[in-house]
Amino acid sequence: MTPAGAPRRCPAARGTLGLVTALRDLRHPGALVGPLWVVTVGSGPPVVLLHGNSESHHVFDNLVPHLAGEMTLVGIDSRGHGLSPRGARGLTIAAMADDVAVTLARLGLDRPLVVGFSDGGNIALELALRHPGAAGRLVVVGANLFPEGLRPVGKALTDAAHAAAVVGARVAPNLEPLAERLGLMVHDPHIDPARLAGLTQEVLVVVGERDAVRPEHTALIVDSLPRGRLAVVPGVGHMVPVRAPAQLADLVRDLARRPEVAG
Template structure:
């Protein structure tokens, strides 16, 4: 890890490259990527568990939080490119990246599209394509998207929400076979009652050469909110493993 001084983006943060970035804590940097229609604040409950020994770098995705939408529109691929640009601007060298939900999808795309930009991954509630959601979650997402698209015709303020929900309807589109190119350790985390189909999570794990699975008991999709202590333990294991490749993480 680099010795880059991240104090310049401590609260309230700053626009770094295309994305709003904010840092808290001390120690090796760990980059946090949030889910759909969220911001870095979804990881607030994780901060007390990790900020004493790690520098948590929260990024707001394009069109989310305090980050501008830009001109490319919202796709998981373009959002992964944004992260790569911001990591380069921060001078971070292959940091551990923790991605939740769409943030997990972005982390996988980031590793595929920019393999030299990222180190070990922790992907929480990720999916390779929309059909990876459980039938109920897929149905509710499709209905919510359709409703906001229709609503935006009479209430244009709904347009950004419709676009964000469209990400879950149309993206990501990650080829499982492509994941065989990933060389870093990847910890795949899901809640026991996650919105991701168990067989789809198994597909992700089986497709990545150095992947491990961790199932957090008693929770659904919102692992960073509902089980921050358990997630913090998993993240610490990955960070330790990045320092000592012989150590099992997760």
């Protein structure tokens, strides 16, 4: 996540900060906190941002001008993405949610609002399920509970791309990370809708009007959440943070300002 007008650049070396890291120490370009790379921008209450597959925190760059004046945006690179190491456990939504829990604890954040996009939305749901109390209210954008939640054409293309990457990696090992990331979409997540009944916080489920997630699957997510609400962003597909940052910012801002009601 880059401040408006600042160039994107990588640090010369990764540094791991201490057990508890103040958000003020994580300004551009960020640092490794526990298992994950973290960068912050803005001021005000913290909002944690979790990106999608084969992305980094930079997918939220267009959101920065809309929210950084009133919130501290905490961008986190998922395991094996951006500047975060892959780790020994490999890539699963569950492992990535566990990573986020460790990082939030090291940041000393108390039930922050979490915004997750695509696989980041899946990670946010797993985070809330696997680590009750780690996250506060959630905004999940283009999330799915299992791979079949994607529209058939999109799923078929993903499956084909994964198969091609697996074959290609046999002769070009540099394709192995891509094959593993695509495999994450082919095989993960595995979230039983019945488990969502245990979430007590408000969850705003956001999709684009032409999202890659099937509408009936999004309805299943919303209906399975005790305090779930749906917001459809008109005129866009899956890439809501990139294509409709102002609309997404309004939704995040509205949820953040709503009085906290015990679940």
